[in-house]
Amino acid sequence: MALRLPATMRVFERGWLSSNNVLFTGPHSALVDSGYVTHAAQTLALVDHALEGRPLARLLNTHLHSDHCGGNAALQARYRCHTLIPAAEADKVRAWDEDALSFRSTGQQCPRFAFDGALAAGDTIELGGLPWQALAAPGPDPHALLLYCAAEGILISGDALWENGFGVLFPELAGEPGLREQAATLELIDSLHARVVIPGHGAIFGDAAQALARARSRLDYLAQDPRRTAQNAVKVMLQFLLLERRQVALAAVPQLLASIPLVERARLQYLGMEHAELADWAVRALVRAGAARADGGVLLLA
The missing domain is CATH 1.10.10 (Arc Repressor Mutant, subunit A)
Structure with missing residues (x-):
């Protein structure tokens, strides 16, 4: 059975290297996450086609890994869209510190982009005519955010939860905690009882309980030996x-x-x-x- 989304929502399921994109239409259109830079032309084409000539008003990022924000610069050049990033990343983006932003440390590309505002855990934002709450989701990225619409039971989970796992726990490699934070984020997601999960990669899914069970099993496996996260x-x-x-x-x-x-x-x-x-x-x-x-x-x- 197809998973129902509001008429104002559309998900572009992307292949690697890009993250999925979530487009909200209506008077104040918005895109959540913009993919990788080498796929920027495809991102623009998808958004252009879906908006049918209308402008993109806003751009949001769940976190600033290069595969989630690499299309920001191209979208800003095309639309001059109001851009919101996680609040904890604001100083790094303002200074364009590629070391602190992880682009240099991971050997990946991301063209410089600007931002107009910040989104912090606890904030609520209107997207597609519905209220969405930003929730802290440390794990693969220590400053990542979930977006949750309680009215529709829809979770935009970024890299915190995929149908078959989650993203690389990069903080663990940088000497910072990641396993414990990821476990807490999975607990938070479990408490939401989401009807639909839109992951950062892969197809949208409805069985959050099974996805969480697989993610916890994966986390337990990694926790048994620190070499496993590194490998x-x-x-x-x-x-x-x-x-x-x-x-x-x-x-x-x-x-x-x-x-x-x-x-x-x-x-x-x-x-x-x-x-x-x-x-x-x-x-x-x-x-x-x-x-x-x-x-x-x-x-x-x-």
Whole structure:
């Protein structure tokens, strides 16, 4: 059975590297999350087509990972839209501190964008003619927000909950707590009893209880050994590079991974591997998972 959304809501389910986008129509149109920079043209095309020539009034970000805000600059150039970001990120964006914003530490791109206001946990905002509450969702990002509409039982969960897991717990790799925060965020989501969940990646779903059970199982698995979070992050960041570039020379993988500060921290602090050993492990892990294939000295998407 199809999951019912209000007539003023539309979800663009995007493929990696981009996050999903949620478009609210009506007198004060708004887009939640803008995808990755290399998909910005597609983001503009989707929004343009859906709005049928009307302007986009507002742009919001659940958090500022590059795959959720990489299209901000392009949307701002097209629409001059009023942009709201999580309040805790305001100073970093104002100064455009790419280290503090995680773009440099993850080896990812994000064109500079501006913002007009901030959204904090506890704030309520009108989207599509309905009230949405912002809720703190630390975990993959310490300053992330959920957006919840109690009137419709709809949760926009970002990277805090997907149908089959959640995002990489980057704070753990930076020496900050992430497992405990993610557990608390899952508890908060459970208390909402959402009818529909719109995740940051993947299809929308209605069985939040089953998704939460899978997420908790995954969290328990990661908590048993700190190397597991590090291994997951290395695999995800290599896959991200591969998706961005389409192919990578196998001989270049050690240096590519060494150039990403979070990967290097994971290697030194948790994994204890030499560069070549880590690269070989990561390549084999992607191939074993069916996400990539090695052919003629080149790593390719499967």
